[in-house]
Amino acid sequence: MVTNNSLQARAQADLPTEYGNFKVIAYAVDQEPPTLLIYKGDLKSVKAPMVRVHSECFTGDVLSSLRCDCGPQLHAALQKIEAAGCGAVIYLRQEGRGIGLVNKLKAYRLQEQGFDTVEANQQLHLPVDSRSYEVAANILQDQGVSHIDLLTNNPDKIKQLSLEGITIDHRIPLEIPANQFDQKYLQTKKRKLHHLLSEVD
Ligand SMILES: Nc1nc2c(ncn2[C@@H]2O[C@H](COP(=O)(O)OP(=O)(O)OP(=O)(O)O)[C@@H](O)[C@H]2O)c(=O)[nH]1
Numbered sequence: 531m532v533t534n535n536s537l538q539a540r541a542q543a544d545l546p547t548e549y550g551n552f553k554v555i556a557y558a559v560d561q562e563p564p565t566l567l568i569y570k571g572d573l574k575s576v577k578a579p580m581v582r583v584h585s586e587c588f589t590g591d592v593l594s595s596l597r598c599d600c601g602p603q604l605h606a607a608l609q610k611i612e613a614a615g616c617g618a619v620i621y622l623r624q625e626g627r628g629i630g631l632v633n634k635l636k637a638y639r640l641q642e643q644g645f646d647t648v649e650a651n652q653q654l655h656l657p658v659d660s661r662s663y664e665v666a667a668n669i670l671q672d673q674g675v676s677h678i679d680l681l682t683n684n685p686d687k688i689k690q691l692s693l694e695g696i697t698i699d700h701r702i703p704l705e706i707p708a709n710q711f712d713q714k715y716l717q718t719k720k721r722k723l724h725h726l727l728s729e730v731d
C-alpha cells in the first residue's frame with residue numbers, strides 16, 4: 531500500500547459509526563496530519579464507487595457550526611455510502627479551502643463585517659481556494675480505483691480530480707438546506723464559485 535510522493539498507508543482499523551460500519555486507513559507523508567480514507571465494501575469490485583472528497587472543516591465537522599454546510603454534508607455522505615453498500619469518504623486536511631483554521635477564523639471575522647467568503651480571503655491577501663486533489667487521487671489509485679461517482683456540488687472539484695487522472699462517471703448532488711447563518715455563504719458559493727446549488731437563489 532505504498533504510493534508515490536512517500537504517501538503511505540500508516541494504519542488501518544474498523545470504524546463503526548452511527549451510520550454504519552466502515553473501515554479507516556490513515557495515509558500520511560512523514561509526520562504530516564494524515565488524510566483519512568473511510569470506506570465500506572470492496573472499492574475495486576464496482577465500476578465506479580460512490581466517493582466523497584471532503585475538505586476538513588473543524589468548525590463544521592466537529593463543532594456543528596451553522597456557518598457552513600460541511601458537517602451535514604459529511605454525515606449525509608456516510609449515510610449514502612452505507613445505503614449503497616460500497617464507497618468512500620476521503621478526508622483531506624485542507625482546512626479553510628487551504629488557508630488553515632487561524633486564517634479561516636480571521637475570514638469569518640471579516641464576514642461578520644460584511645465581506646463575503648471570497649472577499650474575506652482576498653482582504654487577507656490569501657488565495658480564495660488553494661486546495662489540491664492530488665493526495666485524493668493518489669489514494670484512489672492506491673486502492674485500484676480510477677472511476678468514481680463523486681458526491682459534490684463543486685464543479686471545480688470535478689475538474690481538478692479529472693486533471694489528477696480520476697474519471698468522474700457521475701456527479702451525485704450533496705445539497706443541504708440553508709439555515710439562517712449560512713444562507714449568504716451558500717449564495718456566494720453559487721454566484722462566485724459556481725457551485726451547483728439548485729435550492730439556493
Ligand atoms: N476560507 C474559508 N474557508 C471556508 C469558509 N467556510 C468553509 N470553508 C472551508 O471550505 C472547505 C469546504 O469547501 P466548500 O466550498 O464548502 O465545499 P466543497 O468541498 O468545495 O464542495 P462540495 O463538494 O460541494 O462540498 C472546508 O475546508 C472549510 O473549512 C470560509 O468562509 N472561508
Ligand SMILES: [Zn+2]
Pocket residue numbers: 587589590591597598599600601
Ligand atoms: Zn465548513
